[in-house]
Amino acid sequence: MKLISGGICAAKGYKANGIHCGIRKNRTKKDLALIVSDVPAHAAAVYTTNLVKGAPLTVTKAHLANGTAQAIICNSGIANTCNADGIEKANAMCELVSNTIGVSADDVVVASTGVIGQPLNLEPIAEHIQELADGLSENSGEAAAEAIMTTDTVKKEIAVEFTISDTVCHIGGIAKGSGMIHPNMATMLVFITSDIAISPAMLQKALSGDIANTFNMLSIDGDTSTNDMVTVLANGLAGNDEITAEGEAFNTFMKALNTVTVNLCRIIAGDGEGATKLLECKVSGADTEQAAKLSAKSVVCSSLLKAAMFGADANWGRILCAIGYSGADVDVNKVDVSFRSTKGEIAVCRDGAGIPFSEEQAKEILLEHEIEILVKVGNGPYSACAWGCDLTYDYVKINGDYRT
Amino acid sequence: MKLISGGICAAKGYKANGIHCGIRKNRTKKDLALIVSDVPAHAAAVYTTNLVKGAPLTVTKAHLANGTAQAIICNSGIANTCNADGIEKANAMCELVSNTIGVSADDVVVASTGVIGQPLNLEPIAEHIQELADGLSENSGEAAAEAIMTTDTVKKEIAVEFTISDTVCHIGGIAKGSGMIHPNMATMLVFITSDIAISPAMLQKALSGDIANTFNMLSIDGDTSTNDMVTVLANGLAGNDEITAEGEAFNTFMKALNTVTVNLCRIIAGDGEGATKLLECKVSGADTEQAAKLSAKSVVCSSLLKAAMFGADANWGRILCAIGYSGADVDVNKVDVSFRSTKGEIAVCRDGAGIPFSEEQAKEILLEHEIEILVKVGNGPYSACAWGCDLTYDYVKINGDYRT
Numbered sequence: 001m002k003l004i005s006g007g008i009c010a011a012k013g014y015k016a017n018g019i020h021c022g023i024r025k026n027r028t029k030k031d032l033a034l035i036v037s038d039v040p041a042h043a044a045a046v047y048t049t050n051l052v053k054g055a056p057l058t059v060t061k062a063h064l065a066n067g068t069a070q071a072i073i074c075n076s077g078i079a080n081t082c083n084a085d086g087i088e089k090a091n092a093m094c095e096l097v098s099n100t101i102g103v104s105a106d107d108v109v110v111a112s113t114g115v116i117g118q119p120l121n122l123e124p125i126a127e128h129i130q131e132l133a134d135g136l137s138e139n140s141g142e143a144a145a146e147a148i149m150t151t152d153t154v155k156k157e158i159a160v161e162f163t164i165s166d167t168v169c170h171i172g173g174i175a176k177g178s179g180m181i182h183p184n185m186a187t188m189l190v191f192i193t194s195d196i197a198i199s200p201a202m203l204q205k206a207l208s209g210d211i212a213n214t215f216n217m218l219s220i221d222g223d224t225s226t227n228d229m230v231t232v233l234a235n236g237l238a239g240n241d242e243i244t245a246e247g248e249a250f251n252t253f254m255k256a257l258n259t260v261t262v263n264l265c266r267i268i269a270g271d272g273e274g275a276t277k278l279l280e281c282k283v284s285g286a287d288t289e290q291a292a293k294l295s296a297k298s299v300v301c302s303s304l305l306k307a308a309m310f311g312a313d314a315n316w317g318r319i320l321c322a323i324g325y326s327g328a329d330v331d332v333n334k335v336d337v338s339f340r341s342t343k344g345e346i347a348v349c350r351d352g353a354g355i356p357f358s359e360e361q362a363k364e365i366l367l368e369h370e371i372e373i374l375v376k377v378g379n380g381p382y383s384a385c386a387w388g389c390d391l392t393y394d395y396v397k398i399n400g401d402y403r404t
Numbered sequence: 405m406k407l408i409s410g411g412i413c414a415a416k417g418y419k420a421n422g423i424h425c426g427i428r429k430n431r432t433k434k435d436l437a438l439i440v441s442d443v444p445a446h447a448a449a450v451y452t453t454n455l456v457k458g459a460p461l462t463v464t465k466a467h468l469a470n471g472t473a474q475a476i477i478c479n480s481g482i483a484n485t486c487n488a489d490g491i492e493k494a495n496a497m498c499e500l501v502s503n504t505i506g507v508s509a510d511d512v513v514v515a516s517t518g519v520i521g522q523p524l525n526l527e528p529i530a531e532h533i534q535e536l537a538d539g540l541s542e543n544s545g546e547a548a549a550e551a552i553m554t555t556d557t558v559k560k561e562i563a564v565e566f567t568i569s570d571t572v573c574h575i576g577g578i579a580k581g582s583g584m585i586h587p588n589m590a591t592m593l594v595f596i597t598s599d600i601a602i603s604p605a606m607l608q609k610a611l612s613g614d615i616a617n618t619f620n621m622l623s624i625d626g627d628t629s630t631n632d633m634v635t636v637l638a639n640g641l642a643g644n645d646e647i648t649a650e651g652e653a654f655n656t657f658m659k660a661l662n663t664v665t666v667n668l669c670r671i672i673a674g675d676g677e678g679a680t681k682l683l684e685c686k687v688s689g690a691d692t693e694q695a696a697k698l699s700a701k702s703v704v705c706s707s708l709l710k711a712a713m714f715g716a717d718a719n720w721g722r723i724l725c726a727i728g729y730s731g732a733d734v735d736v737n738k739v740d741v742s743f744r745s746t747k748g749e750i751a752v753c754r755d756g757a758g759i760p761f762s763e764e765q766a767k768e769i770l771l772e773h774e775i776e777i778l779v780k781v782g783n784g785p786y787s788a789c790a791w792g793c794d795l796t797y798d799y800v801k802i803n804g805d806y807r808t
Contacts, residue, residue: 049729050725050728050729051727051728051729051734051736052724052725052727052728052729052736052756053728079721081721082721082724082753082756082757082758083757083758084757115719115721116719116721116722116724116725117720117721117724117753117757117758118758119758221707221708222626222705222706222707223706223707223708223722223725223726223729224725224728224729225725226721226724226725226728301626302626302627303625303626303627303707303799303803304625304627304803307799307800307802307803307804308803308804308805310800310804311803311804311805313804313805315519315520316521317483317485317486317519317520317521317630318520318627320456320486320520320521320630321454321456321520321627321628321629321630322627323455323456324454324455324456324457324628324630325453325454325455325456325627325628330455332455332456349486349521352456352486353486353487353488353521354486354487354521354522354523391800391803392800393797393800393801395707395711395800396711396714396795396796396797396799396800397797398711399707399708399711399712399715399795400711400712400714400715400717401712401715401717
């Protein structure tokens with residue numbers, strides 16, 4: 001398996017584009033993306049568990065009920081959530097795609113991201129949908145990745161190449177997400193494309209299994225979004241024998257998918273609103289998978305620990321504190337904590353109590369941009385990893401007046 | 405019932421003092437408090453549910469097993485938590501009090517607040533305990549309130565006078581708490597004194613019942629502290645017939661206690677680390693008490709909403725979002741939202757969707773220091789109130805390098 005370029009168009013038979021259509025006032029910011037498969041693809045998705053759901057998710061869920069899709073349209077700027085006419089407008093977006101590129105409206109995945117509760121104006125989309133379609137290309141995946149960004153400061157794309165029984169297959173993905181990220185059985189917006197042949201049921205199984213250890217272990221700010229969604233399309237153009245059951249081929253696909261999703265998690269966490277650091281909390285030695293996951297996620301969610309990491313302050317007491325209130329069944333008197341970065345590793349807590357360490361060395365390690373927080377909670381067999389970021393002045397700035 | 409001055413010494417038979425003994429380097433900051441009842445008092449307490457517990461809590465819990473106490477000692481600066489010798493040192497603090505003022509060590513409540521994981525130096529306490537005791541006075545409650553402060557910017561004290569069958573009774577309280585506040589069956593440090601006569605069992609019942617609607621509905625930053633504790637002493641010097649069962653007298657005491665605790669909640673939330681605003685989320689119309697509480701608490705815990713309030717931005721979508729992921733069983737299509745302050749009230753969301761409103765008027769309302777967020781989730785009979793504060797640059801600053 002190897003990482004390759006090409007993002008959402010890395011797999012065979014996908015074209016994409018992204019433009020500024022006018023939903024956003026800022027003309028330099030693209031706000032409309034389109035991704036199309038040459039042939040109908042099997043599709044699967046997971047959605048936010050927030051009771052407040054964006055209208056596009058309701059429409060997408062209905063369209064994916066038969067396990068197939070061929071196109072994805074996504075706008076940024078307006079979430080199309082908490083609007084009385086939301087469903088109507090999400091359906092209209094699918095119709096516009098259908099009328100322009102000739103795929104069935106039922107085969108369109110629709111997504112929106114941005115401000116909640118402000119009406120979505122369809123006019124800019126209707127006026128520019130032809131321009132968007134005309135620009136569809138295998139080389140424009142980057143434009144699509146840019147068009148779905150909101151407060152993101154970097155575009156998020158990744159792709160891998162791997163083989164199943166000597167057949168070369170690909171998975172590519174793009175994501176948007178920077179704030180309101182605390183996935184719970186779903187996540188921010190992620191679109192994944194593959195040329196693998198796989199049944200809809202196995203595709204859903206792969207996706208649902210994967211996100212439990214990837215996007216659901218990611219938190220920027222503890223706020224589960226109303227518009228979270230991950231969709232994956234698999235158009236079968238790689239030519240492998242269709243995967244219809246568990247086995248070696250399915251495991252290979254799962255591994256490739258996991259490479260894509262873990263990379264997207266790391267990129268999203270590192271680009272959290274206002275973030276200066278990516279935090280990876282790796283918990284080991286737990287007696288149960290739940291204890292490992294609860295502990296890891298609680299640490300990356302702690303506002304106090306996040307602020308300490310911004311200040312490169314080795315305030316490990318806040319890690320113990322976060323594990324203590326996480327609900328995880330662990331013996332807090334057996335917890336060891338170390339910090340690690342490219343500058344080295346330093347142990348700061350052994351058996352739940354502080355040990356002498358060089359504050360100078362700790363500071364040097366914590367001044368790096370990617371920080372690993374290594375926590376051993378006992379001698380059990382379970383481990384987990386969670387991703388997050390530091391809490392900074394810029395998070396407050398970005399969210400103090402987001403709508404203007 | 406009326407609010408009176410006097411704080412922790414407002415009730416009959418209590419003396420207090422607070423000094424700088426040297427646990428903190430800053431000589432202008434008091435760091436050691438002592439509160440003493442003239443006679444042994446009935447006592448009750450609730451403690452943090454964090455698995456990581458400060459050593460003082462373990463010692464206090466043992467001392468309160470018989471339902472009586474006579475003195476409270478509390479230092480700030482060091483939490484005496486996650487230290488191998490923590491219990492030993494907490495016991496030593498009680499012995500110092502016992503040897504100096506002649507109460508039994510078993511009747512001493514001990515508490516510490518400050519940095520986790522750094523050893524507590526007993527020397528400054530031993531050297532200054534006599535000075536602390538010599539200054540005990542009915543007029544020094546304020547000094548005790550100051551000595552337990554950490555990042556607090558204002559001292560927190562309150563007192564009420566009320567009557568039970570024509571007997572005048574009093575309750576006074578002080579609190580410290582500014583960060584690491586997200587109580588769960590307990591809270592930050594609160595010491596309450598009363599001259600009422602009440603059995604230990606009824607005192608505990610009153611306290612446990614009260615905090616479910618007061619301190620457990622308060623959040624500054626989502627981090628449940630390791631050293632949370634609320635203790636109440638009742639020395640009986642008011643001369644009322646001892647309360648030993650539910651009834652009118654018990655209800656009057658509960659109401660007075662609630663006045664003290666709600667006021668302390670409001671003061672704590674308004675003085676949250678870096679806070680510029682007190683947020684009160686009042687949820688009504690819920691079908692269950694749990695739905696009302698979960699909704700209210702989720703709103704005041706949302707980092708995004710807290711940042712929006714800092715910016716005086718009427719971003720009500722974040723309120724809907726927070727209710728949606730709160731776990732509360734509510735129909736999000738029936739949610740109404742208004743903002744209220746001394747500048748007026750403005751409705752911004754009706755039946756889960758935005759309604760036109762004056763951004764200018766909303767800004768004027770939200771620029772005030774005390775903001776009520778009024779949420780109606782349906783037509784059910786249950787309501788709840790939660791307290792919080794905005795998320796500001798200063799929260800990040802305070803916590804980016806707390807230990808230095």
